[in-house]
Amino acid sequence: MTTPLSVLDLSPIPSGASARDALRNTLDLARRAEELGYHRYWLAEHHLAAGVASSAPAVLIGLVAAATSRIRVGSGAVQLGHQTALAVVEQFGLIEALHPGRVDLGLGRSGHRDRAPGETPVAPPEPVSHERRVVDGLLIPPPFDFRPLIASPWLTFQASLLKQPGGRSPAFPDQVDDILAFLRGEYRAPDGRPVHAVPGEGADVEVWVLGSSGGESARVAGERGLPFAANYHVSPASVLEAVAAYREAFKPSEELARPYVIVSADVLVAPDDATAAELAEPYGLWVRDIRTGAGAPPYPTPEQARAHSWTEEERALVADRIDTRFVGTPDRVAERLDVLRRVTGADELLVTTITHDHADRVRSYELLAAAWRERRRRHEGDARAEGAAA
DSSP states (O other), X not given: OOOOEEEEEOOBOBTTOOHHHHHHHHHHHHHHHHHHTOSEXXXXXXXSOTTBOOSOHHHHHHHHHHHOSSSEEEESOEEGGGSOHHHHHHHHHHHHHHSTTOEEEEEEOTTOOOOOTTOOOOOOOOOXXXXXXXXXXXXXXXXXXXXXXXXXXXXXXXXXXXXXXXXXXXXXXXXXXXXXXXXXXXXXXXXXXXXXOTTTTTOOEEEEEEESXXXXXXXXXXXXXXXXXXXXXXXGGGHHHHHHHHHHHOOOOSSOSSOOEEEEEEEEEOSSHHHHHHHHTHHHHHHHHHHTTSOOOSBOOHHHHHTOOOOHHHHHHHHHHHHTSEEEOHHHHHHHHHHHHHHHTOSEEEEEOOOSSHHHHHXXXXXXXXXXXXXXHHHHHHHHXXXXXX
16 A cells, blocks of 8 residues: 555634734644655635635745645645636746746636626536445445535625636636646647747646546546546545546546546544544534535634534534544544545545644644554555465
8 A cells, every 4th residue: 555645735724813823834734744754735725714824825835835845735726717827827837946846736617607797607517416325435425515505696706806807717628728738838829829838838737637526627637638636525425426537538648647546535633532523523613604605714622613502404514524524543544544545546645634723733644644654564564475475
């Protein structure tokens, strides 16, 4: 078992702290992740959230790259609905110019609202319904219906703040193609003249596509021969469909000869189950606020979370995320991550951890790294023993 572990960081802002504190915590965690042997350090993109400081991932990635020396750094993911292909390539080309061979450009469809000016955004199709099931040890919950949230007037207004008035996003596949063309020096104006993104053209940037379903993102990644990140931590109900759709669509490219999949998981590790459960208590309240359209608030303390009176409706709203979060001792969490790896066929796992206190978050990553190394050591020892017996 040689599957690498990587980190996805939202730069969360704990209650009672500031964005400055969160950003300092991110830089500290990135340094520790590098020391612990994590393969990548990705930053998410979130806007207008009181509890998340990663609103400008390219800026934050540059800071993380400067604070580290070896670990790969990147986006998980840039929301292409809010930016042009040229702007993205220039930003990441600039980072790569100073930190060559370490930069990942993760692309996501978030922020796309396919509509004419003044038109109500089109909600995504109804999710494919299925019952809660366990697939070879991996929990696949019923799907969460994002349509009411996406179609809410408040979210539509927030999206409008990230675009020029009347601005419309190009189709996601076209934006991905434009980004690849700029990086390869193949972009042409309508009259055929070459257009050069400097810095950016020729940059050693690894392009990824992130997706939560078996829809357009998985297909775009596969057809263009790009690596794909499937979001078990965001949409656990559809992770198997996402991975299958990507592999089915995959066509070898100059960059990638075979499909390469990274799968995300929400994780919290502590020395014992009781401590892990206590540290995990605020997570449900945090997800509830996000899914009701209030946005991610400052991350609560366990005491603040225990003071909340839950309704059955609220519990149902967050059940899929709570039930698929890997919480517990190092060995237990490592075992569950190994199940996720095996069932999805992941080549790599992307771990995201949020706690109120920064020290607890760092400790979680430390414990997990040690448990994963030990699990790998045992696996390699078993393999050698089997080889000798044969």
